[in-house]
Amino acid sequence: MTTTPRIEIDLEKISHNATKLREIYASKGIGIIGVTKAVCGDPAVADVLVRAGIDTLADSRLENIKRMRQAGVQAQFVLLRSPAPSQAESAVKYADISLNTEFSVIEALSRFAVKTGVTHKIILMVEMGDLREGLLPGALEETVEQVIGQKGIVLVGIGTNLACFGGVKPDEENLGHLSSLARDIEEKFGMTLRYVSGGNSANYDWFMSTPDVGKINNLRLGESIFLGCESLHRKQIPGMSTDALKLVAEVIESKVKPSKPYGDICQDAFGNMPDFSNRGLMRRVILGIGLQDVLVAGLTPRTDIEILGASSDHILIDAKELGLKVGDEVEFNLNYGALLSSMTSPYVAKSYCGGS
Numbered sequence: 001m002t003t004t005p006r007i008e009i010d011l012e013k014i015s016h017n018a019t020k021l022r023e024i025y026a027s028k029g030i031g032i033i034g035v036t037k038a039v040c041g042d043p044a045v046a047d048v049l050v051r052a053g054i055d056t057l058a059d060s061r062l063e064n065i066k067r068m069r070q071a072g073v074q075a076q077f078v079l080l081r082s083p084a085p086s087q088a089e090s091a092v093k094y095a096d097i098s099l100n101t102e103f104s105v106i107e108a109l110s111r112f113a114v115k116t117g118v119t120h121k122i123i124l125m126v127e128m129g130d131l132r133e134g135l136l137p138g139a140l141e142e143t144v145e146q147v148i149g150q151k152g153i154v155l156v157g158i159g160t161n162l163a164c165f166g167g168v169k170p171d172e173e174n175l176g177h178l179s180s181l182a183r184d185i186e187e188k189f190g191m192t193l194r195y196v197s198g199g200n201s202a203n204y205d206w207f208m209s210t211p212d213v214g215k216i217n218n219l220r221l222g223e224s225i226f227l228g229c230e231s232l233h234r235k236q237i238p239g240m241s242t243d244a245l246k247l248v249a250e251v252i253e254s255k256v257k258p259s260k261p262y263g264d265i266c267q268d269a270f271g272n273m274p275d276f277s278n279r280g281l282m283r284r285v286i287l288g289i290g291l292q293d294v295l296v297a298g299l300t301p302r303t304d305i306e307i308l309g310a311s312s313d314h315i316l317i318d319a320k321e322l323g324l325k326v327g328d329e330v331e332f333n334l335n336y337g338a339l340l341s342s343m344t345s346p347y348v349a350k351s352y353c354g355g356s
């Protein structure tokens with residue numbers, strides 16, 4: 001028997017999703033970058049994306065990019081988060097392209113690029129209302145001018161990120177604005193922007209409904225490749241697999257017990273005051289997995305059981321009519337947060353199926 005807890009990754013389904021998304025977006029001239037941060041830059045998954053025709057991979061962590069490079073993944077690598085000044089040297093060493101918003105960081109990248117005799121490509125991120133990273137649109141032109149003068153640095157595009165921090169929906173207005181900024185930069189500086197990168201998995205509805213994508217020619221996709229859904233409403237994208245990944249945990253205790261804790265009630269392990277209603281006796285099952293392994297709130301059981309709660313190392317289940325015994329396995333679907341956390345946890349084993 002394989003070990004638990006484990007995450008099972010169906011490489012065939014991921015490959016299907018990647019191919020399908022590439023085709024969907026290509027129908028209006030948009031190329032995609034595969035974002036690997038939700039799977040911690042897992043080289044087996046990265047290889048599948050490359051074989052599905054995605055030649056550029058992006059991650060917000062240099063450690064993940066390094067991991068993929070060292071495993072021999074043949075792709076161009078993008079650092080998705082603005083490099084910290086202390087990471088400028090490794091950013092130049094491991095990433096071909098980085099997303100940037102601070103000129104002082106670009107200067108640092110330039111120094112290391114010159115020192116090591118390489119060119120480092122950058123995409124300038126522009127603020128379009130979500131209020132995470134980005135130059136204010138009014139500062140873009142001046143920054144482009146400064147960047148053009150930096151040795152060892154090539155400006156290859158501009159981009160924006162929406163629906164991440166502020167939940168702002170990608171629409172005709174904000175993406176139209178990005179397009180017009182791209183047009184202005186190209187005219188003013190007589191250059192072609194290889195990337196006008198309009199966003200992430202939240203851009204699907206905009207893409208499907210827009211009569212004209214304008215200058216937007218790229219999206220950076222993670223969630224929709226792995227979970228088969230867009231990320232504004234978490235709706236399935238037609239024809240995509242939503243079950244490419246599952247989490248498997250094992251029953252370590254199974255007993256009929258009361259549903260309401262008894263005794264004097266004080267704080268639980270995380271400082272909350274628990275309040276459980278009395279539902280009589282129930283089959284309470286404990287799984288050998290907890291908050292140190294996964295964001296439990298992001299799990300959905302694949303069978304008819306209910307998650308009652310969790311502590312660091314235990315998930316409590318109402319097993320209802322399911323006769324779960326010690327040693328039985330229980331399967332869950334994962335949302336983005338649950339995927340990210342379980343892929344990151346060293347306690348969760350990773351197993352693969354469907355690979356060629």
Ligand SMILES: *Cc1c(COP(=O)(O)O)cnc(C)c1O
Pocket residue numbers: 035037060080081161199200201202220221222223224231
């Ligand atoms: C995480 C991230 C993405 C990918 O987002 P998904 O919703 O997983 O598609 C794209 N761009 C940036 C800057 C990110 O940080």
